[in-house]
Amino acid sequence: MSVIDQKKILRKEMLLKRSKLLNPEKKKYDEWVCHSLWNSIKTHQSKKVHCYLPMGSEIDITPLIDKMLTHGITVVTPKTLPKRRLQHLVLASLNQLEKGVFGTSYPANATEYFGSYDLIIVPGLSFNKANYRLGYGGGYYDNFMEQHSNSKKIGICYPFQIVEKIPLETHDLQLDEILVNSEFLEL
Numbered sequence: 661m662s663v664i665d666q667k668k669i670l671r672k673e674m675l676l677k678r679s680k681l682l683n684p685e686k687k688k689y690d691e692w693v694c695h696s697l698w699n700s701i702k703t704h705q706s707k708k709v710h711c712y713l714p715m716g717s718e719i720d721i722t723p724l725i726d727k728m729l730t731h732g733i734t735v736v737t738p739k740t741l742p743k744r745r746l747q748h749l750v751l752a753s754l755n756q757l758e759k760g761v762f763g764t765s766y767p768a769n770a771t772e773y774f775g776s777y778d779l780i781i782v783p784g785l786s787f788n789k790a791n792y793r794l795g796y797g798g799g800y801y802d803n804f805m806e807q808h809s810n811s812k813k814i815g816i817c818y819p820f821q822i823v824e825k826i827p828l829e830t831h832d833l834q835l836d837e838i839l840v841n842s843e844f845l846e847l
């Protein structure tokens with residue numbers, strides 16, 4: 661089977677598993693992720709953070725986003741464009757979002773950001789222990805992360821999303837760290 665087909669199968673499996681997560685366990689896990697990331701941001705004194713605006717059953721990092729905004733951290737989020745391109749917009753408030761393509765949202769009337777990042781919080785459907793990642797299949801994040809080789813890139817996920825083998829193509833990039841907590845056994 662081709663790598664592309666193997667990726668498709670793994671995506672489907674992970675989307676299905678993730679869609680079955682229920683509160684309060686999911687909420688508890690997501691809060692743990694937010695706390696851990698916030699600790700890391702404080703420890704490293706991160707001032708410029710890139711993160712996703714959660715959709716569907718993705719880890720809900722909105723409490724973290726609010727906290728970062730309250731503390732004056734520059735929060736930049738992607739707007740999805742055609743052909744593996746993202747535009748990066750400064751987020752002023754979670755109350756001013758517009759709907760984009762593929763179920764994504766993006767900051768309304770925002771300025772584009774061209775600077776560097778101390779931290780990039782990376783969403784994903786699956787990861788392996790060598791810090792490789794599988795996304796939704798748009799090829800967006802590999803292209804973006806390649807342009808920010810010096811930024812710290814942390815992938816976040818539920819324990820079941822860690823797999824032995826991620827089907828890899830040459831453009832797939834390695835992250836610096838995967839944040840996961842396997843003590844939440846039911847997830």
Ligand SMILES: Nc1nc2c(c(=O)[nH]1)N(C=O)[C@@H](CNc1ccc(C(=O)N[C@@H](CCC(=O)O)C(=O)O)cc1)CN2
Nearest residue numbers: 712713714715738740762764783795796797798800801
């Ligand atoms: N919240 C969030 N924003 C993000 C990403 C992400 O993973 N999460 N991306 C990371 O790269 C980029 C968007 N990439 C995407 C690429 C393809 C599809 C896509 O094909 N979606 C399918 C349905 C998938 C599903 O069922 O959830 C579709 O709409 O047909 C979605 C997003 C940028 N913004």
Ligand SMILES: Nc1ncnc2c1ncn2[C@@H]1O[C@H](COP(=O)(O)OP(=O)(O)OP(=O)(O)O)[C@@H](O)[C@H]1O
Nearest residue numbers: 664667794795796797798799800801802803831832
């Ligand atoms: N840099 C690239 N050069 C050529 N083709 C690419 C590149 N990036 C992605 N592609 C093509 O797009 C397809 C999807 O890419 P990939 O599987 O890496 O996406 P993903 O990381 O799962 O998605 P996303 O980052 O949007 O969440 C690949 O199978 C490949 O054919």
